[in-house]
Amino acid sequence: MNAVPTSPLRLLLVGLGPLGRIIASDLYERRLGHIVAAVDSSPLLAGKRLDELIKTPDPGGVEVLVSSSAAEIRNWSQIDAAVVATASDLRLAAPVIIDLARRGLPVVSTCEELVWPWLRHPALAREIDEAAKRGGGRVLGTGVNPGFLMDTLPVALTAVSKSVRAVSVHRIQDASTRRIPFQQKIGAGLDDVAFRKKIDEGTLRHVGLGESMHFVAHYLGLTIDRWEESIEPVRAERPLPSAIGPIAAGLAAGVRQVARGYTRDGQSERLVVNMEFQAAIGQTNPHDRVVIDGDPNIDLVIRGGVHGDVATSAITLNAIRSLTEAAPGLHTMATVPCVRFTGLKLRVKPPSLN
């Protein structure tokens, strides 16, 4: 079994917002490959040199200019795969994904709704799948959450299960160590009125809890006859220092979002999937936890939790190889071979494996 380095990846990056830029920087930092084309629809970015936008440019020099649309790309034959880091809403992300899938590329996207697109956009899911199958492309939505901690991990854990009655997943984060945009996104420092206003505007919600729930339910054969989702502030119990300024007691330190899915059981209902997401400044005992009620019972805890800023970019890049090994079509994290760390010292599979 030889350790043969594979060729460096030639990547098309669509979306140069904060997450897209982290992904680009990480690609170079990890020496996984090069960005050979970049697209962002923002007029502020089109025409810019990619190496002006990212933190860790290629030491060999990045001379890629940002295109305002994929239609401007000329070097398709030099592209091995694409990452789409644009919108959480699949309706916004889908057109470029469909275009790239039709061209036969493997496409990994951070679009939260694409983790389980059949929940809110079944017609788009069908369209993406058909485009990919026709063109020989492959499409996968992933991320740390949704995409791994609250869906793929619980499903993978049931490999050892003889029965599964219910699944409960908890992601409790201390936002103190996260980026300022994340702290703002979770409503830290807001009073109840401002907090509610941001919820109503749709700018505060963690997108993907329903997707994670339906992913888990689908793969474990749990029927969701009814589900509900709630969102509320986590209020500071005492004044809290924070990177975005001091938070007075009583104001929001963050957000708590809960989704519950029920199976009808005769006249009553039974809770089969419980999802709890909480991110707040000053949160004590941050952790990720998965509880499988079944045979055997399983109680998994990741102490301290998985830090989201690093992990989201990491899983996006790590997923590319697994997706490339899958058949053409629309995939999920459960239908591709095990997504895992992709190292600098890339190794091919043993010669005897496909």
Place this chain on the structure above:
Amino acid sequence: MNAVPTSPLRLLLVGLGPLGRIIASDLYERRLGHIVAAVDSSPLLAGKRLDELIKTPDPGGVEVLVSSSAAEIRNWSQIDAAVVATASDLRLAAPVIIDLARRGLPVVSTCEELVWPWLRHPALAREIDEAAKRGGGRVLGTGVNPGFLMDTLPVALTAVSKSVRAVSVHRIQDASTRRIPFQQKIGAGLDDVAFRKKIDEGTLRHVGLGESMHFVAHYLGLTIDRWEESIEPVRAERPLPSAIGPIAAGLAAGVRQVARGYTRDGQSERLVVNMEFQAAIGQTNPHDRVVIDGDPNIDLVIRGGVHGDVATSAITLNAIRSLTEAAPGLHTMATVPCVRFTGLKLRVKPPSLN
């Protein structure tokens, strides 16, 4: 997305030892399918009716007779998949696996060495792979350990990793709750001389620690230049009651086995994979733990651990569907789609997925 039940599985079971019988009972208890052929080379079993050997027979009646060899099987066209639960040593398990793979069947085996056959039997691995590819068969070695807790789970966890420097895995079990044969297998009640004798005979060793280590190292791109394995008794610190009789202080309560893999780093060596397996009667704080030294650091604990007796049979049956979805050839737990609980209410994938 419709929930369409798939047809019940028609299984060939090779090996009707304790584990094979649990697998057969679980298949019926979980209503996943039927055993349509059974093989065991023991003269004590050949010709017996399967339903005399298993705990949970098919309510519809099990009228399968145990054949002494696969050569006696006549109903090949009625077999969807095979489980091989015979030997830990791949040299003993391989002939029937190769035969079944050549016939085009998906074959899941509990053979510990098959979890990573390239460590001790690279030529056999190649032969199995070639037979499977020629015949359209698929082969997978799995189990709870090796097969999941100390290899697949740590690898899957690094989906969120930007870097991985080292991996440490710990499986600490309280044998008090396990079957008597397991308690005997781990040397409980033996003095040092008898314990050492069983090690020398090769009957005490947990098979698979080296396989798990090399599985992890391979998929995470960690180079093992040298590795070592140690095995020693865990001695009872005080008299212990147990199902196999009281254990005096100082005698073995169980076994502790450690494997360490090192990468050469200039003049020195660096520990990159650490595997610790401990199973003893009266063991306090049983747990499974995976520590990823990387970015991010990850510290995962399964409180109480995963109970091996239930889980080994469960993962063997759960793996069949994932293996069926993979391409022909020899596979590992990292090259098949996510192995997960396979429910009574079997569901097919969303119509848009392959």
